[in-house]
Amino acid sequence: MKSLKKISLLMTIVALMLFAAACAGGAKKDTTKDTGDKAGKELSGSLVVSGSSAMQPLVAAAAEEFMANNPKVDIQVNAGGSGTGLSQVAEGSVQIGNSDVFAEEKQGIPADQLVDHKVAVVGITAAVNPGVGIKDISKENLIKVFTGKITNWKDVGGKDQKIVLVNRPDASGTRAVFNKFALDGATPAEGITEDSSNTVKKIVNETAGAVGYLAFSYFTDDKVTPLSIDGVEPTDENVQSGKFPVWAYEHSYTKGEPSGATKAFLDYLMSADVQNKLLKEQGYLPVTKMKVERDAKGNQTNK
């Protein structure tokens, strides 16, 4: 009993310290933010962005441009993963938390306190080794391939090669999206697990019979073959019109409605500059051009 008391005491202290730290951090940043902006003059302040490592390059590049236009604003973009970003923004230790998935899908995050800003869309499809010899697969077969019910490509019209699965880590956002929209929620069978799209591409390219999944931006050469699903080609247009089902938002979350420099930066992310140029450079689709939208539960509706 005594030890339990001690633990709970320790946890209380920990909680208090966290709270104090969060308050101190938040308070400090708020004061800096409020200076200047209200007067409608030069924007100033500093903000910290954290989260999804896939989004980090995009946001870092946008931040650089933004800082060039607003020299008094200082933006720090950290990576660390979607989970980290969501945790930190919910705690208040960063101003923006980037995530590959809806906050509602992550456990332990007070999603109702967070405001979602969808800044980009990314299309994902299955990628196979070119030697497999197929370009199109039905969703039904795709599920069978990934759940291990089909183990040879010849059963789906390809060459006589054993299927080698390349997965992403359990908690990865890309995996969650692929499982949900390409596999209709089925749990994939076991396979090599790699976090990086580059590594996945490399393995799929080097291993006969390998299949993984990648964002569209990785299909720049013929090292891997992207698969059409049910005859729908994985193109930007098909994602925008809602025909191709496997896509996801890239989210920037703030705690409560943003203000000051944070708001200005998020507005900048939605501006034509970023949406039409920067996003394309990095292989994302502009969220402004989407003809369909999707909520946290995965229901798709026309805009």
Added chain:
Amino acid sequence: MNTKTADRIATGVFYCIALIIIAILVSLFYYILVNGLKNISLDFLTTPSSNVRAGGGIRDQLFNSLYVLVITMVIAVPLGLGGGIYMAEYAKPGKITDTIRSCIEVLASLPSIVIGMFGLLMFVNLTGWGYTILGGALALTVFNLPVIVRVSEDAIRSVPRELKEASLALGITHWHTIKTVILPSAFPTILTGIILASGRVFGEAAALLFTAGLSTPRLDYANWNPFSATSPLNIFRPAETLAVHIWAVNTQGLIPDVEEVSSGAAAVLVLSVLIFNLLARWIGSLIHRKITATK
């Protein structure tokens, strides 16, 4: 088979083993340097890294590695030295000494990822700092401290007893004897040990992953104000070190020239460690010569 032949065969086997070990090292170095050196250029060392495009360098990572090392050593050396002096000079055999010795042993054998996780809990979340150089340096201190304690304890113990006794016999206090007699003569060994430990800190990645983070803010090398967010000297900024960079570009990166960047970075890392090693030997022998010559 008579015993003579058995003896000869065994000798041959031992020679083989020695050769295998040497061959492993030589081929490792050969591979790293041959692949790496062609990617190292002044440009590679002086341009910042890129997250998406090819052709990024390792300027910030290299600086971060060195800076994290310096901060770690600033914290760990005095503490470790103090601990070593305590263990060698003050600790009396008994329960407390045993406990401390166990603690050193535990700290020394903890996996670095466990120390990284502890750092995440303590220096990142609890303090509210986020990913910082200081947090990384503190985590590395935890894992480096036992090494320095051991090195300095051994060095102090190997100081001839006569030296210490002569000083004590002159009526000098214990602490003053340590300061003026023992430490100076143990210094070369301690220094060598510290430099070798630096090599390990320089290449450490797992403990830094969760404490110093995976990104580096835009740095302005003209800004020497350690409290400014863009200053490289700011210890409250996240910092991706060279070793972490190699891991990150290989497992999470988006850049197309992974091979080039990581083999270049690996060569820089290994060369640095090599320099640390040679430096340790050179300084060790230099001071040794100086001390023995003046005596």
Added chain:
Amino acid sequence: MEKVSSAKDRLLKSGQDWLGGEFRGKALVILCAVIMISATIAITIFLGTKGLQSFIKDGISLIEFITSKTWNPTDKANPKYGTLPFIFGSFAVTFLSALVAAPLGIGGAIFMTEISSSWGRKILQPVIELLVGIPSVVYGFIGLSVLVPFIRENIGGLGFSLLSGTIVLSIMILPTVTSIATDAMGSLPGALREGSFALGATRWQTIKKVLIPAAMPSLLTAIVLGMARAFGEALAVQMVIGNVKNLPSSLLDASATLTTIITLNMGHTTYGSVENNTLWSMGLILLVMSFAFILLIRYLSARRKL
């Protein structure tokens, strides 16, 4: 002359802050000792409380956690938290790499101390020191770019395998094993060798029948320390082992270890969620194992004194 006079000065001056200096010095070094103890205790308490949360707060059964073979924390309806494959993977790479590194390391040590000490000191010693210095990520990177394709093309399988992990780890722990084994062999009393030679034994007989048995506990310590390092190594292994959550059925199967699962998933999970807590529990297992390794070493060194 100068040196002497300065020493004299120093000694004379020491009388001035007689007690103050002694007290301050002692306080300083005791403080250092206290910091070390508190760091150890803090690590244990922090990882302990955090690691136990998944059992206390989230109600995962410890038995299931350790013995179940299915790991599927993202299944919302029926999450599974069995870490047996990872625990198995960790132990498998640890033991296998010890199996490779122990004969090489001890052989190298014997070479240095018994066969050719001049050669050993001049070449093998620096080689071992340099091997210690190569960062683990570099081992991982070389494993990924050389070993994995080599195994895939020449031996079979995907290349990402238990075997790759084992080889990378064996090379990593080789210097640890060698240097400690060298110390152990070097500290054996010379009389042992002389006695054996005087009885007409050959060098090999002396090594096999006298020296190795005499140094056995220390040699085992060397191996255990190497194993402790292998067990906790994360990044190098993660890059080559393939991270498959099934129990491997052969050396060429991809596998996963506790450390690789932690590094892969830590950033993706949210702080305080069940998934995240289970990762901390795995960290706790690592901590407990390193305590176990220390106890083992303690036991071995107690035997050495007898």
